[in-house]
Amino acid sequence: MSAPCLRTARTLIRPFEVDDAARLLDYRRGNRAHLAPWEPTREEAYFTLESCCVRIEEAREWVRTDRGYLFAVLAPDESRLLGCFNFANVVRGAFQACHLGYGIDAGEQGKGLMSEALDAGLAWAFGVLGLHRVMANYMPRNAHSARLLARLGFRREGYAPKYLKIAGVWEDHVLTAKLRDE
Helix, strand or coil: CCCCCEECCCCEEEECCHHHHHHHHHHHHHCHHHHHHHCCCCCHHHHCHHHHHHHHHHHHHHHHCCCCEEEEEECCCCCCEEEEEEEEEEECCCCCEEEEEEEECHHHCCCCHHHHHHHHHHHHHHHCCCCCEEEEEECCCCHHHHHHHHHCCCEEEEEEEEEEEECCEEEEEEEEEEECCC
């Protein structure tokens, strides 16, 4: 399986390439404070070019083994990385499901770009990948994610106390999913 290049009205969505490492590093450094409340605590090494290169190589291996798909969300002319998303932990067999993760540049938040990009990505995941279920979880205080997932048609399926260690604290999460036929 290979990951596609998708276009929306305002974005180009494609797998990260080795040449994108510097761009990914700029994104990580520029959004460090913006994303910190929603991510695991990051070591300083995370904010290095070497770490970005490793991440891109890992993502290429995920695609090769059909375990995950990491996408760059770029300006249409590829001049800027606007955000990224991934379909991770792909499970085949009777499950045919994965987890969705995403992040957007602080300056692009609230413009509907992630909704636009994820809509295209989900269509690909349910179509070409043949997934039945895409799951996405968010912290109850993350109103942006709650609205985004609702807009995309994700339904609440549960609540998991102390689900993930985010910013050094075990955080509760709302569990949501979207099914292919919904």
